[in-house]
Amino acid sequence: MTLTSLNYPLPINLHLKLKPKTFHFPATTTTTIITPTLTSKLSSFKPPNSTPKHSQSHPLSQTLRSLTTITPYIRSQSTPILIGWLSSAVSVYSLSQIVPRVGLLSSTITDAVKLRNEGLALAFYAVVRLVATYLQQAFLWDAALSAVFRIRVHVFGEVLGRELSFFEGASAISAGDIAYRITAESSDVTDTIYSLLNTIVPTVLQLTAMATQMVIISPGLSLISVMMIPCMALAIAYLGEKFRKISKKARVSIANLSAYLNEVLPAIMFVKANNAECFESARFERLAYADLCKHLKKKKMKVLIPQIIQIIYFGAFFLFCAGSLVASSGSFDCCSLVSFVTSLVFLIEPIQSVGKAYNELKQGEPAIERLMDLTRVKSKVIEKPDAVDLANVTGDVKLCNISFSYGDDMPLVLNGLNLHIKAGETIALVGPSGGGKTTLIKLLLRLYDPSSGCILFDNCNIRSVRLDSLRRHVGLVSQDITLLSGTVAENIGYKDLMGKIDMERVELVARTANADEFIRSLPEGYNTNIGPRGSSLSGGQKQRVAIARALYQNSSILILDEATSALDSRSELLVRQALEHMMENHTVLVIAHRLDTALMANRVFLLNDGKLEERSPKTLMGINGLVN
Numbered sequence: 006m007t008l009t010s011l012n013y014p015l016p017i018n019l020h021l022k023l024k025p026k027t028f029h030f031p032a033t034t035t036t037t038i039i040t041p042t043l044t045s046k047l048s049s050f051k052p053p054n055s056t057p058k059h060s061q062s063h064p065l066s067q068t069l070r071s072l073t074t075i076t077p078y079i080r081s082q083s084t085p086i087l088i089g090w091l092s093s094a095v096s097v098y099s100l101s102q103i104v105p106r107v108g109l110l111s112s113t114i115t116d117a118v119k120l121r122n123e124g125l126a127l128a129f130y131a132v133v134r135l136v137a138t139y140l141q142q143a144f145l146w147d148a149a150l151s152a153v154f155r156i157r158v159h160v161f162g163e164v165l166g167r168e169l170s171f172f173e174g175a176s177a178i179s180a181g182d183i184a185y186r187i188t189a190e191s192s193d194v195t196d197t198i199y200s201l202l203n204t205i206v207p208t209v210l211q212l213t214a215m216a217t218q219m220v221i222i223s224p225g226l227s228l229i230s231v232m233m234i235p236c237m238a239l240a241i242a243y244l245g246e247k248f249r250k251i252s253k254k255a256r257v258s259i260a261n262l263s264a265y266l267n268e269v270l271p272a273i274m275f276v277k278a279n280n281a282e283c284f285e286s287a288r289f290e291r292l293a294y295a296d297l298c299k300h301l302k303k304k305k306m307k308v309l310i311p312q313i314i315q316i317i318y319f320g321a322f323f324l325f326c327a328g329s330l331v332a333s334s335g336s337f338d339c340c341s342l343v344s345f346v347t348s349l350v351f352l353i354e355p356i357q358s359v360g361k362a363y364n365e366l367k368q369g370e371p372a373i374e375r376l377m378d379l380t381r382v383k384s385k386v387i388e389k390p391d392a393v394d395l396a397n398v399t400g401d402v403k404l405c406n407i408s409f410s411y412g413d414d415m416p417l418v419l420n421g422l423n424l425h426i427k428a429g430e431t432i433a434l435v436g437p438s439g440g441g442k443t444t445l446i447k448l449l450l451r452l453y454d455p456s457s458g459c460i461l462f463d464n465c466n467i468r469s470v471r472l473d474s475l476r477r478h479v480g481l482v483s484q485d486i487t488l489l490s491g492t493v494a495e496n497i498g499y500k501d502l503m504g505k506i507d508m509e510r511v512e513l514v515a516r517t518a519n520a521d522e523f524i525r526s527l528p529e530g531y532n533t534n535i536g537p538r539g540s541s542l543s544g545g546q547k548q549r550v551a552i553a554r555a556l557y558q559n560s561s562i563l564i565l566d567e568a569t570s571a572l573d574s575r576s577e578l579l580v581r582q583a584l585e586h587m588m589e590n591h592t593v594l595v596i597a598h599r600l601d602t603a604l605m606a607n608r609v610f611l612l613n614d615g616k617l618e619e620r621s622p623k624t625l626m627g628i629n630g631l632v633n
């Protein structure tokens with residue numbers, strides 16, 4: 006990789022600092038892979054994003070489809086919307102009282118009493134209009150924000166319900182992209198909904214009221230004004246479509262930036278260990294620059310559109326007006342002229358807000374599409390409508406002729422696997438990296454369904470079991486330990502986070518997992534906050550907390566994907582003792598990377614090339630993927 010692959014000027018210091026370099030992968034606990042691999046070209050970095058397949062369809066049908074998807078959420082906010090629109094009716098009524106009075110005021114300058122009365126009435130209606138406009142906007146914002154709150158909750162629920170292939174593999178959507186859609190793009194959807202609500206009724210009301218005033222004063226001039234509307238509508242439609250396309254590109258560029266940050270910041274240790282700060286700065290700068298260009302284009306277009314609309318409107322209108330005034334040869338009195346112009350000003354205002362709302366809609370459309378796209382993917386792992394709830398499971402597990410591949414055109418990772426694990430038995434799986442051990446675990450948790458064959462728990466096909474029930478009976482300690490921000494107790498009692506954590510049980514399982522002693526030595530014991538992803542704990546401590554969490558879950562089947570990281574001998578002893586305790590009274594499937602762990606099992610199986618083969622303890626030495 007060379008800097009010349011960057012297609013924009015870099016700051017001089019980056020030019021000087023960055024040189025083609027070889028990366029050394031230090032022996033960290035888990036290998037961090039930042040997509041694309043560091044050796045790939047900068048220019049090829051394209052975080053995944055899902056471009057909707059329907060992006061080429063007709064603009065109007067696209068707009069309608071986008072609006073249809075969010076209509077139920079908007080409809081759920083009918084109360085604030087109605088109050089908002091009612092307030093707008095009051096506001097427009099006040100305006101219709103203000104406009105003729107402005108004209109009258111100019112003709113009552115000589116009569117002090119009349120002037121005072123008209124002035125007071127004018128002030129009254131002005132205050133009513135201010136209050137009503139405030140209420141209109143406050144209630145419509147309430148409706149827009151609440152609608153998007155519901156959309157967000159729905160989308161996030163759908164995302165959590167997606168099967169694992171949505172998050173992993175070549176076509177997965179990155180976590181950063183998903184986060185961006187649910188946060189920033191949702192905010193854009195709020196602006197769009199508000200804009201629409203604030204335009205539909207209030208604008209129609211104001212347009213009608215002002216047009217009525219104008220028709221009363223001068224039907225001829227009003228007709229001329231009306232003729233301007235189709236011209237403006239055409240201009241708005243043309244510019245709006247252009248704006249939508251530019252907005253979409255800007256959205257993708259910022260999502261790419263967000264995806265990149267979400268990938269590189271959690272891997273900060275890896276970046277530093279490789280002296281890759283400059284390299285990553287350059288990657289960030291390239292993406293940030295692309296985003297700058299796209300957003301600049303979008304903002305320029307956004308400010309240009311209202312100006313163009315104003316030019317079209319005022320240019321054409323004054324041309325016609327001047328002609329008409331000359332033709333009517335001064336038949337207008339001063340009072341009518343003032344009222345007409347005031348009405349006109351308040352007529353232009355809603356027409357402009359229609360233009361702005363259209364822009365907002367075009368800007369929000371890609372955001373709505375991208376957000377709702379997250380809910381459209383059909384899961385392959387489907388829970389049957391008549392799926393059963395397994396109350397108790399003894400822990401008898403059967404794999405019957407299981408084959409699996411990650412895609413139709415991909416090779417088989419598992420090929421005709423048969424295995425019977427009796428209740429209470431401990432089975433160790435060993436084998437080379439990439440042999441399919443983790444894949445087998447994913448099938449047991451029904452994160453994927455086998456391509457053929459079936460898995461039985463207590464002789465019940467797991468396809469017929471409710472997913473939550475199935476996963477309640479399987480506890481998992483994964484290789485890359487997942488801990489979340491929060492206290493130690495919250496992490497161990499994660500299962501009961503929505504309810505009440507049983508502290509006695511937390512302490513009991515922590516003792517069983519050999520974690521109690523170190524937890525008590527933390528500043529606030531079980532209530533100590535362990536930082537993002539448990540970053541304040543050591544590798545061995547994290548493993549023991551994870552074991553305690555699996556024990557807390559009280560599942561009859563436990564799956565342990567042994568961490569490959571080397572621990573110091575004391576930590577290793579503590580973890581091993583924790584595993585021994587874990588194996589009591591549970592059916593355990595352990596993916597063993599160390600010989601000692603494999604020897605703790607009742608039976609050991611080698612998983613290689615998608616096939617299972619039972620091995621006796623004596624034949625384990627030297628197996629690929631197993632260290633002493």
Ligand SMILES: Nc1ncnc2c1ncn2[C@@H]1O[C@H](COP(=O)(O)OP(=O)(O)OP(=O)(O)O)[C@@H](O)[C@H]1O
Pocket residue numbers: 170173174175411418437438439440441442443444445630
């Ligand atoms: N989401 C995925 N999409 C496509 N292929 C995948 C996916 N996950 C894993 N694979 C492939 O499936 C094969 C088995 O992977 P798996 O993670 O099950 O191996 P493993 O035995 O657990 O390896 P290790 O011991 O290194 O963790 C590998 O060739 C891997 O590249």
